[in-house]
Structures are given as structure tokens and as C-alpha cells.
Amino acid sequence: MRLLVFCEADADFRTVSALVDRVLQEEGPVWVRDLMPSHPESIRAWVGDGQGRSFFDLHNIAAYRRYLPNVRFMPGHFDGKPGAAGAQMARNAFTIARAVARDEEKKRDPPAGVAAVFVVWDMDDQGEGRRHGLAQARDEASRWARFRIVLGCPDAAREAWVLAGFEAETDEERARLDEVRRELGFCPCQEAHRLRAKEEHVARSPKLVVRRLTGDDFEREARCSTDAPLARLRGRGVGSGLHAFLQEVKERVVPLWGGSPSRT
Structure with a gap:
């Protein structure tokens, strides 16, 4: 096809x-x-x-x-x-x-x-x-x-779909996620649709959050789509x-x- x-x-x-x-x-x-x-x-x-x-x-x-x-x-x-x-x-x-x-x-x-x-x-x-x-x-x-x-x-953007698949895999990633969650007041992976800032340098920019959580690693970002269980993507992706x-x-x-x- x-x-x-x-x-x-x-x-x-x-x-x-x-x-x-x-x-x-x-x-x-x-x-x-x-x-x-x-x-x-x-x-x-x-x-x-x-x-x-x-x-x-x-x-x-x-x-x-x-x-x-x-x-x-x-x-x-x-x-x-x-x-x-x-x-x-x-x-x-x-x-x-x-x-x-x-x-x-x-x-x-x-x-x-x-x-x-x-x-x-x-x-x-x-x-x-x-x-x-x-x-x-x-x-x-x-x-x-x-x-x-x-x-x-x-x-609001593709990065919300990426975040739906993110799950911390290492202590360093867990620390990053905890820091971002504290700053935002909510989990960006569970509620990525709330990240609506267009300016990429502000806390609620979905692009910035993806870079922070993945360490700006292209391969790590890709795994959020290729490896995350579909059930996780569906469950977290209702709002986005x-x-x-x-x-x-x-x-x-x-x-x-x-x-x-x-x-x-």
C-alpha cells in the first residue's frame, strides 16, 4: 500500500x-x-x-x-x-x-x-x-x-505526542522529569496538551520540555513514538x-x- x-x-x-x-x-x-x-x-x-x-x-x-x-x-x-x-x-x-x-x-x-x-x-x-x-x-x-x-x-503541537510516550528510564531522566513537574505544577507527559507556549524558551513550551526530558537526544525522542506501548500513547493522548x-x-x-x- x-x-x-x-x-x-x-x-x-x-x-x-x-x-x-x-x-x-x-x-x-x-x-x-x-x-x-x-x-x-x-x-x-x-x-x-x-x-x-x-x-x-x-x-x-x-x-x-x-x-x-x-x-x-x-x-x-x-x-x-x-x-x-x-x-x-x-x-x-x-x-x-x-x-x-x-x-x-x-x-x-x-x-x-x-x-x-x-x-x-x-x-x-x-x-x-x-x-x-x-x-x-x-x-x-x-x-x-x-x-x-x-x-x-x-x-498544541507534535511535541505533545512525543511527550505522551515518554517514560523516565534512568535516574537522570527521573530527576529531569521531577524538576519539570515541580516547575509546571503538573506532569507534562500525562497532560502534554496543557503546554501551549509558542516561545521555545519558556517553561510551558512543549518543544523546550521535550528537549529537557530527552537531553536533546534525537534517538531518545524517537523512542517515545517507536517504543512506548500503544495503550500509554492512547491513554495520555486524549487531550492532545x-x-x-x-x-x-x-x-x-x-x-x-x-x-x-x-x-x-
Whole structure:
């Protein structure tokens, strides 16, 4: 199966792709679970943007149209109502995805397009409006799309999803966590959605808290997504949108693999 991700940065893609793989490995059909640890490429492939990225950058939607033929962005209302925050952006993203899917089909025999499209966008301080806007665009696209659509709404930012998976492993990490908990007045891993500061140098910045707890270690941060039990991620991720994302992957994407093996 070929999967396509729209997000904002490499770090976002790494987190999203790791989480999708986790759900496939632990909640997919038995044959998928058997193959994922050793041959994930036989189960899923990520469609790159043709510009060297493994994902499509939400900040560059207009630029992708330049090398995709016959792509037109359609402005206007959604079911007669104005689009909320991000609705037009997501509409354009799904239009790009349709064009990419057609190109992918032409490259392969038998034809194999894009099975699922993920749009993952930090909510920042506009959670309600952005979630509504993404939903408007998905509802519209679902009428014509041949691919499944999954929305990821990290609230307030991707780092909240990382923190949901963090569990102190050493005395040094436990000391860091205790210090941060005392400063904040709550556990940042249990309630990461409360970290809403945009300025990266202040105590309630999710980016700063991740750096402090992981020692600014890239590999340690990655393990919060790749190694943490799904039950922990779901339980701690209700307020940050992680629980909803994992559930959408399970309900919308996992069924694509059906019951018997098929070629990616």
C-alpha cells in the first residue's frame, strides 16, 4: 500500500510514520504483524514529494502545482458555508493528492495509486477552528477521493505526542522529569496538551520540555513514538489529539490490508 503524508517538517513525518507503523504492527492482520518488523517496505511505502522529501510540506502546497499537470485549486464555500481555518489548504492538499495518485497509477503495472492520505497539522492556539476546517475539507473530498483520509491534529503541537510516550528510564531522566513537574505544577507527559507556549524558551513550551526530558537526544525522542506501548500513547493522548489519530489509523487505514497478503 502506498501512503502519502502532508505535514510541516521532517520531525513531524518521522513521528507520524512511526505511529502508523506501530498501529499496523500491533493491530493489523496477522500476516502484516509478522512482516512489519523485518520487511515494512513489503507492507507500506511512503510517497515522496518529488523534491527530496518523504512527505508533502503543508507550507509549500502552491509550489507543488507547478510540476503536476492539470491541477486546479478550486476556491469557494464548503456545503454553502465559509471554510474555517485551514479548510482551503486541506482542499488544495487533497487536490494535489489526487494528481499524485493518478501519476502513481501510471507508473505501475498493475496500477497502484495512493491508498491513504494523512494531513497532520499543529493546532497551535486555533484548535477548534483548525479541526473544523480540516473536517470540512475531508467531508468534501470524501465524495470523490479513491483514497482514505486520516487527519492528525496535534494539540498544541507534535511535541505533545512525543511527550505522551515518554517514560523516565534512568535516574537522570527521573530527576529531569521531577524538576519539570515541580516547575509546571503538573506532569507534562500525562497532560502534554496543557503546554501551549509558542516561545521555545519558556517553561510551558512543549518543544523546550521535550528537549529537557530527552537531553536533546534525537534517538531518545524517537523512542517515545517507536517504543512506548500503544495503550500509554492512547491513554495520555486524549487531550492532545493523539488518541483520535491512532483510532483513525486503526479504523480507516488498517482495513485496507484486509485478510490476505497483497503486493505493496
